Structure formats: structure tokens, C-alpha cells
Amino acid sequence: MLIGKPPDIPSSEITLRAEYDRYMNRRRFLRTAASTAVAALGVERLAEVVSPRITAHAGTKLQTVKSPLTTTGEQLTSFEDITHYNNFYEFGVEKDQPAKNAGGLPTRPWTVRIDGKVKQPKTFDIDTLLKLRPLEDRVYRHRCVEAWSMVIPWVGYSLSEFINQCDPLPSAKYVQFLSYYDRHVEKWTGESTISWPYSEGLRMDEAMNPLTLLTFGLYGEVLPNQDGAPVRIVVPWKYGFKSAKSIVAVRFLDKQPPTTWNDQGPSEYGFYSNVNPSVDHPRWSQKTERRIGQPFYAQRRTTLMFNGYGDQVASMYNGMDLRRNF
Ligand SMILES: Nc1nc2c(c(=O)[nH]1)N[C@H]1C(S)=C(S)[C@@H](COP(=O)(O)O)O[C@H]1N2
Ligand SMILES: [Mo]
Numbered sequence: 001m002l003i004g005k006p007p008d009i010p011s012s013e014i015t016l017r018a019e020y021d022r023y024m025n026r027r028r029f030l031r032t033a034a035s036t037a038v039a040a041l042g043v044e045r046l047a048e049v050v051s052p053r054i055t056a057h058a059g060t061k062l063q064t065v066k067s068p069l070t071t072t073g074e075q076l077t078s079f080e081d082i083t084h085y086n087n088f089y090e091f092g093v094e095k096d097q098p099a100k101n102a103g104g105l106p107t108r109p110w111t112v113r114i115d116g117k118v119k120q121p122k123t124f125d126i127d128t129l130l131k132l133r134p135l136e137d138r139v140y141r142h143r144c145v146e147a148w149s150m151v152i153p154w155v156g157y158s159l160s161e162f163i164n165q166c167d168p169l170p171s172a173k174y175v176q177f178l179s180y181y182d183r184h185v186e187k188w189t190g191e192s193t194i195s196w197p198y199s200e201g202l203r204m205d206e207a208m209n210p211l212t213l214l215t216f217g218l219y220g221e222v223l224p225n226q227d228g229a230p231v232r233i234v235v236p237w238k239y240g241f242k243s244a245k246s247i248v249a250v251r252f253l254d255k256q257p258p259t260t261w262n263d264q265g266p267s268e269y270g271f272y273s274n275v276n277p278s279v280d281h282p283r284w285s286q287k288t289e290r291r292i293g294q295p296f297y298a299q300r301r302t303t304l305m306f307n308g309y310g311d312q313v314a315s316m317y318n319g320m321d322l323r324r325n326f
Contacts, residue, residue, distance in 0.1 A: 023113060023249065024181065031109065057107075058229065060222040062155050067136035069158075069210060071236075071308070074141065077150035079219050081293045086226045087144065088245055089194060090179070090186035097188065098226035104185050105246060107230040116176075116252040119167035126230050130216055132165065133157040137220065138213060140236035143275045143307045145261075149289040154234055155217030160208045168204075168252045175207040176200070176257035177233055177244040194260055200244040201257040201271070202235065205316050211236055211309060237309040239273045270326035274317070275307035279326045 088098035091105075112129060115121040135155050142150045163175070181197035183189050189196050206212065213234040216223060223229040228245025235242045241261045251257070261269035268282055277287045288300040306313050317325075 027111070027248070028182070031106065058222055058224045061220055062130075062135050062217045062222060064135045064137045064155055064217075064220060067138045070137065070139045071141060071151070072139070074139065074151040076139065076153055077142075077291075077293050082150060082152055082218060083224045083226060085150075085292055087240065088226055088228070089192050090181070090189055090196070090198065090246075091226065092188040093191045099224075101188060102225035102229075105180070105225040105229060106185065107225065107246075110230050110248075112231065112247060113249040114166045114252075115249070117169040117172035117254055118252050119169065122166075124165075129162070129214070129231060133161045135216065140211075140213070140234060141307050142234075142236065142240055143289060143303065145239035145241055145269065145273070145281065145286075147281075147284060147286060147289050147303075148292055149301070149303075150292050153219055154213055154215050155220060156213045156215035156234070158210045159212040159214045159233065160210060162214050163207060166250070166252070171254045172252035173204050174253045174256050175202050175204060176249075176251040176253055176259075177247045178249040178251065179244050180246040180248050194264060197248075198244055198260050199258060200233070200242055201253075201259050202242070203256075203316075206235070206313075209313060209316065211312055237274055237306040237313045239269075239275060241269065242273050272317075272322070272325050274313075274322065274326075275303060276305060276322055276326065277303040278305075279323055 084099045085095045086098040087095070088102060091098040091101040108126070110126040112124045112126070113121070114124065134157065136157055137153055137155060139151060139153045142152050177200045179198035180186075181189070183196075186196075202212065213236075215228070215232050215234045216230065218224075218227060223232065225246075228243075228247075231247055232245040233243050233247065256271060259271060261273075262271050275286075280286050286303055289303050290300055291298070304310075
């Protein structure tokens with residue numbers, strides 16, 4: 001997927017970037033301060049202090065309810081494939097690297113910062129986010145721009161439920177998601193020309209669409225680190241790269257935000273990136289896909305417009321030329 005070098009960074013982005021760096025430094029400081037405080041408390045209190053933090057590691061079951069928005073009639077991809085065939089470039093560019101390398105991602109404590117065009121910037125703790133709404137089991141097709149696909153039983157709730165808690169201003173037209181970035185933890189960021197942190201974005205109506213999922217788990221368990229723990233976005237009618245992993249900030253903006261793959265190759269990866277079998281990638285066809293886990297002789301599947309979610313999302317693009325806005 002890699003091409004070209006990062007474009008010149010506009011000055012508005014440098015300001016946001018400096019803000020982000022300050023935020024990440026503060027997170028690191030707080031983490032160190034927290035562990036020092038724990039040491040000072042002595043062993044008896046230790047369990048008490050850390051137990052709510054360490055209960056939500058990978059493998060922890062999540063309590064869920066059924067979702068009317070689940071996709072039916074598809075065979076689920078195995079847990080093994082979903083967790084060992086990943087794109088998570090912070091932990092390496094090969095599909096098997098995130099499973100090997102993401103173990104060090106510090107998923108507790110974890111906060112998500114809300115800022116930009118909101119009534120009041122605020123910070124949510126991950127454990128507060130987990131309890132904000134009932135968690136739903138939602139099966140979605142997952143289509144990567146590299147023309148492979150999976151069917152994944154995610155756990156989460158509609159992002160709109162969270163956005164409603166953020167009090168965005170009427171001037172908020174776009175939402176940007178920023179992933180965790182610490183090159184001491186993510187030692188593989190130098191393997192690509194991406195300018196970190198990983199950034200993605202949606203138009204406000206796309207973010208508010210009930211299908212857009214704030215995701216905490218899969219197969220009824222807390223997300224494994226390689227799948228974007230402790231919280232990620234999933235946008236099932238778009239190519240997989242729109243679904244930012246391990247998010248630490250959600251920013252409401254009046255302009256379209258810069259996004260990682262669009263910056264990498266604007267002619268190859270558009271801002272919208274709706275799954276569209278009639279608009280080929282310049283270097284390969286998007287008409288068909290390989291379902292991960294199927295035997296090598298299995299026939300490729302026909303890719304569906306909007307990944308099969310057209311009934312729920314097509315109207316958002318009425319009047320737009322999807323060849324230009326790819
Ligand atoms: N932070 C971050 N988010 C990311 C990526 C990444 O490299 N870094 N890769 C994207 C791509 S290209 C895809 S296809 C999906 C893969 O999600 P999965 O590994 O859980 O299947 O995550 C997306 N989110
Ligand atoms: Mo992807």
C-alpha cells in the first residue's frame with residue numbers, strides 16, 4: 001500500500017501536531033506518576049488500586065446484547081485469522097507482525113480526548129466509555145482496500161451515542177480520529193513513510209450513521225491489542241483503513257481533516273473510500289475480493305457496492321460523483 005513520501009505539512013497541522021505531542025507526553029507523565037503512587041501505597045493496597053485496571057486484558061469477556069444492525073447470512077472468519085492477519089503499521093507492515101509486536105501497547109490506564117468544535121473539551125476514561133451504553137454484538141463484513149475481506153463479530157455501540165455525549169457545535173462538519181503514537185512502544189513506525197499519529201476522519205453524517213461502531217471487542221471479548229485495543233472505530237461500508245485503531249483523540253472540525261492514507265497517496269486512497277467495485281484502485285481491481293480463511297482454490301467473491309450496506313448509507317451520497325469522491 002505504500003507509495004511516495006509525506007507531503008508538506010500545512011502550518012495548521014503543525015499546531016495540531018504540537019498539541020497532540022503535548023497530550024501524549026502528559027499521558028506518559030501521568031502513567032509514571034500513577035505507578036509511583038502505587039509503589040508508595042504498599043503491597044496491601046496494590047491489588048485494590050490496580051485491579052479495576054488489569055481486569056480488562058485481552059480474553060476478558062464482555063457482557064453484550066443482540067443488535068438489530070448485525071449482518072446475517074455470512075460465515076464468520078475465525079478468531080485466529082481475525083487476530084493474526086492484521087494491518088496495524090505501528091507494529092510492523094507485515095500481516096503477522098501486529099500479533100507478535102502489539103503486546104506492549106499499554107491499554108490501561110487509557111483516555112480519549114475530545115476537542116475542537118465542541119461546547120467544552122473533555123477527556124473520557126476507557127472504563128467510563130465501556131459503560132456508557134449497552135455493548136452490542138454486531139457482525140460486519142470487513143473489506144480491505146487490498147481486496148481481501150473477513151466477517152467479524154465486533155462488540156461496541158454506535159459512535160453516534162458517544163458523539164451525543166460530546167456536545168459538538170453546529171460548526172462541526174467532520175470528525176477526526178487519532179491513534180495512539182509512542183515510538184518507544186511502537187518500534188516499527190520507521191518501516192513506512194507514514195507521518196504519525198495515524199489519522200482518519202469522517203463527515204459528520206457518516207460518523208452519526210448508526211452503522212458506525214465505537215468498538216471495544218470482538219467474539220464477545222475485549223479487543224486483542226493487534227485489532228486496535230482498547231477502542232477503535234469500525235465503518236463497515238468503507239475500506240478498512242478508515243477504521244482507526246487504538247484511538248486516543250476525537251476531534252470535531254469545520255474542515256475535512258488530513259488522513260493517513262490520503263496523505264500517503266492521494267491518487268490511490270480518497271477521503272471517502274467507500275467500498276465501490278466500479279472504481280478500481282489505480283494498481284488493482286476492486287471488483288472482487290478474497291475471503292480470508294477460505295481455501296486457496298475458493299472462488300473470489302464479487303465485491304458489493306458500499307460493501308453491501310447501501311440500503312443504510314447510499315442516501316448520504318446522493319448527488320455526489322463517487323468516481324471523483326472515491
Ligand atoms: N492506527 C492504525 N489503524 C489502522 C491501521 C493502521 O495501520 N494503524 N490499518 C487500517 C487498515 S488498512 C485495516 S484493513 C484495518 C485492519 O483491522 P484489523 O487488523 O482488525 O482487521 O485497520 C485499519 N486501522
Ligand atoms: Mo486495509
